[in-house]
Amino acid sequence: MSSGIREAAARRRYLALYAFAACGIGVYLTATQAGADLGPQYLSPEFYRTALGGIGDDIFGVAGIDRKDIGFAQIYDNFTPTVLMSLEGLGFCGEGESGDWVTPERIALDGELPVNTSGGHTSESYMQGWATQVEAVRQLRGEAGERQVADVDHGLYVCTRLCA
Numbered sequence: 001m002s003s004g005i006r007e008a009a010a011r012r013r014y015l016a017l018y019a020f021a022a023c024g025i026g027v028y029l030t031a032t033q034a035g036a037d038l039g040p041q042y043l044s045p046e047f048y049r050t051a052l053g054g055i056g057d058d059i060f061g062v063a064g065i066d067r068k069d070i071g072f073a074q075i076y077d078n079f080t081p082t083v084l085m086s087l088e089g090l091g092f093c094g095e096g097e098s099g100d101w102v103t104p105e106r107i108a109l110d111g112e113l114p115v116n117t118s119g120g121h122t123s124e125s126y127m128q129g130w131a132t133q134v135e136a137v138r139q140l141r142g143e144a145g146e147r148q149v150a151d152v153d154h155g156l157y158v159c160t161r162l163c164a
Helices: 003-011 049-063 081-089 130-141
Strands: 013-023 026-037 072-075 154-162
Touching (some): 026 130, 072 081, 081 154, 130 154
Antiparallel strands (some): 013 026, 013 154
């Protein structure tokens, strides 16, 4: 692999969002969206915001729901700041507000937007996003036990990450 190709691959950013809906015991994927950017995101002051903003608007539109309809968010957290960047980029809070927005009361199981209900990569495991997707399905089926979010119909899985 040439150094130029390897360098471009190391800078690539991959964003994937999935909106899930619970219908009885079945869980249905109602919308999916992905995007990639081979640009120099490390030099960009906005980092993820532009790409995530467009993708978020698309996925909520296709799913026919709004951000307020999301009962929980499972966010790929290979690095802690990706949770903050994802929340800002998707419009759950404004630019630069995620640090203050993310409070135990807001992201807890009974909060406004429960985040990473099984602990995410930081607490549960680092399974390349699989465990957070499984948790999304468990939440929507009502099978999450003590981690169960009450009365949830729509959930969100977000993978905002850098690929090498």
